[in-house]
Amino acid sequence: MSVLPGFDSHCSTLGTEAGPAFEGDVAWIRAASRDWPSFTIEGGSLASLELMLRGALGSRCEFMTSAENDSIRRAERLPDGTPWLAPILLPMSRRFASTLKSCEFLALRDSEGVMLAALRIHEVWNNSKSDAASDSFGPSAFVAGRVIGLRQPIHYSFRPYRQTTTDLKTELKIDELQRPIAFVTTRPIHRATFNTLMQISRQTGSRVLIIGVVPVGFEDRPLHSTVRCWLHAVEQSQGSMHLALWPIPDASSEQGLFLAAQIALTTGCKSLFAESCSEFVCRNVSSLFDLTVKKLPSEHPGNGDPRDVHAEIVDRLREGVRVPPSLTFPAVARELSLLHGTAAPQGAAVFFTGLSGSGKSTIANALQEMLLARTTRPITLLDGDVVRQHLSPELGFSRKDREVNLTRIGFVAMEIAKHGGITICAPIAPYDDVRTHVRNMV
DSSP states (O other): OEEOTTOOSTTOSSOBTTBOOOTTOHHHHHHHGGGSOEEEOOHHHHHHHHHHHTTTTTTOOEEOOHHHHHHHHHHSBOTTSOBOOSOOOOEEOHHHHTTOOTTOEEEEEOTTSOEEEEEEEEEEEEOOTTSHHHHHHOSOEEEEEEEEESSOOOOSSOGGGOOOHHHHHHHTTOBTTBOOEEEEESSOOOHHHHHHHHHHHHHHTOOEEEEEEOOSSOOOHHHHHHHHHHHHHHHHTTTSEEEEEEOOTTTTSHHHHHHHHHHHHHHTOSEEEESSSOHHHHHHHHTTTTSEEEEOOOOOSTTOOHHHHHHHHHHHHHHTOOOOTTTSOHHHHHHHHHHHSTTSOOOEEEEOOOSTTSSHHHHHHHHHHHHHHHOOSOEEEEEHHHHHHHTOTTOOSSHHHHHHHHHHHHHHHHHHHHTTOEEEEEOOOOOHHHHHHHHHHO
C-alpha cells in the first residue's frame, strides 16, 4: 500500500487555522461544509459510522490509517497495542481520493444528501492487490481521519430500538451490580433458543440484551418480519429481554463477532452469546476483552445448529406443512408464513443480455407471453430501447454510461421482485463486473 503524497501526521487533531472545528460547534460545521468536498457513505462504511455515532466503538471515532490496517492484519492489534480485529475503513475511488487535500474536511453524507458527519482528513492511502483490504474492496483508496458526528444515519423503522449505548445503559439501569448478558443474532428466536436464553437469565439473575443484526441500506420485508419475531420473543420473556438493533457487517465472521463484543462491552454487558460462530472464534474474541464470549448452548434436535432449525421451519412453510409449537411460537410461525408460506408471492427477475441483434428482446417477449398465459402475477418487461427512452434518456453508450444504465435497470427489477412481481430485462450488458453487481443486487 502507499500513502499519497502531501499527507502527514501533523493534522491528526481538530482545530487548526481551518476554523474552530470543536465537536459541539455544529452550526459552524454545517455552514463551513458548503465549501467542503462531499462523499456519499454507504455499505459497510455507513455501518461503521453508525457504530461510532451510537457509541459502540467507545472513544474510537475515526476511520483507520494504513498503519492501523497493517497492524490489525499482522498482529490483530492497533499500533498502540489495543486488541482489534475489524478494520474500520472508508474506501473510495482513487480518482476522487486524489482530489482531497491534507488536513481539510470531508462532508460525509447519506444517499439522500443529508450530512451525517465531518471527517478531518489525516491520511489518504492506496491498497494493493496483496492487501487484505483488497479482498473486500478491490484496488481502492482509503481516507483516514477523525469523525465529528452531526446526526445518526436516518432510519424510518424501529427507531426506539436504535439507541446509543449510553441511552441503553440508562434505560436498562445498567451498573456494576446489574449487568445484562447479550445475545447476537441474525435470525428469529425460536422456541429452543428462547428457552436456553431464559434459563441462562434465571441462572445468572441477568436480563438478556438481544443484539439484533440488521442490514445496512434498504429496509425490506425480511428485516421487518425478523424484527417483529424478535419483539415477540421480548414480549414472551415478560421483561427479561430487551432488543437493540445494530448494523454489523458479516455478523457470523470473527470480525463481526468482534464488533458485537464491542457493542456488548460498551453497553455494560458481562457476557456475550453467539448463535452461529464456532467455539474457536468465540474463544479468540473472548481473549481480547474483559468479556466472556461463548457459543450459545443448544437444546436443538439433530446437530443442534439454530440455523438448521430455522431452515427447517422455512422449508415447512414453503411446503405448506404445519410448524409444531415445539419448534417455534405460533405467532412467529404466522409472521414467517407471510414471507415464506405457500401463499406468499415470490418475486423474480430474469435477465437476457447480449449485443444488439442477438435476439434477447425476442426471447424476452416470448417469455412474457408464456408467463402471462400461466400466472396472474404482475409481469414487467424492461426492454433495452424502452428503458433508454424513459429511464436513461441522458445516457450515451460509453462503458460508464452502460454500467449506470444497467444498474438502474437492476434497481427497478429488485424493487418489483421484492414486492412479488416478475421482471424480464433485456439490456445490452457486455461488462461482467457490472452484471455481477446487478445480479447480487437483485
